[in-house]
Amino acid sequence: MTEQDEQPPFLYVVVCAAGIAAGVGELIAAAQERGWQVGVIATPLAMNGFFDTAAVEAQTGRPIRFGWRRPGEPRPFPQPDAVVVAPATFNTVNKWAAGIADTLAVGTLCEVAGLGVPVAVLPCVSATLAGHPAYQDSLIRLRGMGVRLGSPHDGGEGAEFGWERALDLLG
Ligand SMILES: Cc1cc2nc3c(=O)[nH]c(=O)nc-3n(C[C@H](O)[C@H](O)[C@H](O)COP(=O)(O)O)c2cc1C
Numbered sequence: 001m002t003e004q005d006e007q008p009p010f011l012y013v014v015v016c017a018a019g020i021a022a023g024v025g026e027l028i029a030a031a032q033e034r035g036w037q038v039g040v041i042a043t044p045l046a047m048n049g050f051f052d053t054a055a056v057e058a059q060t061g062r063p064i065r066f067g068w069r070r071p072g073e074p075r076p077f078p079q080p081d082a083v084v085v086a087p088a089t090f091n092t093v094n095k096w097a098a099g100i101a102d103t104l105a106v107g108t109l110c111e112v113a114g115l116g117v118p119v120a121v122l123p124c125v126s127a128t129l130a131g132h133p134a135y136q137d138s139l140i141r142l143r144g145m146g147v148r149l150g151s152p153h154d155g156g157e158g159a160e161f162g163w164e165r166a167l168d169l170l171g
Pocket of ligand 1: 124
């Protein structure tokens with residue numbers, strides 16, 4: 001491969017159905033500024049009004065993926081060089097840790113564990129839900145898999161989400 005053929009690194013941004021997801025364009029812009037090509041994989045519920053899907057598709061230049069491809073269809077995105085999950089919901093964190101791949105988003109996260117690429121997560125989970133023992137076990141399990149976890153955010157409007165933390169965690 002010549003230098004001209006070299007593609008910028010590819011970042012998967014996994015978006016879950018948390019209210020804060022409305023701001024995900026900020027993360028995409030910051031990632032692109034740092035030289036990443038971005039492909040968004042959303043949970044089916046996140047596609048249901050949690051963020052501006054048309055704006056994100058225009059921003060990334062690619063369709064958002066949220067459903068499984070049909071057998072025989074090529075993979076729409078290249079393999080990732082890194083993955084961020086932001087915002088990560090209680091539901092997706094627990095399913096990912098348990099290996100319950102019932103959405104493309106969780107299935108993809110389960111798969112990337114075997115790729116050896118950096119994976120960074122910004123959970124957005126209320127303090128009451130975060131106290132659930134299953135969630136705490138999930139975080140321990142994900143950390144043990146090498147997943148890089150951002151500090152907790154409860155989804156409240158007072159505090160900045162700090163989208164760029166996800167990119168900083170990738171190193
Ligand atoms: C307006 C709204 C905001 C929500 N915000 C959050 C949130 O910040 N964190 C969270 O874990 N769940 C939140 N939820 C609940 C999730 O959408 C719900 O648990 C869903 O099953 C998550 O699906 P997903 O993990 O496949 O995206 C919110 C729901 C609604 C309707």
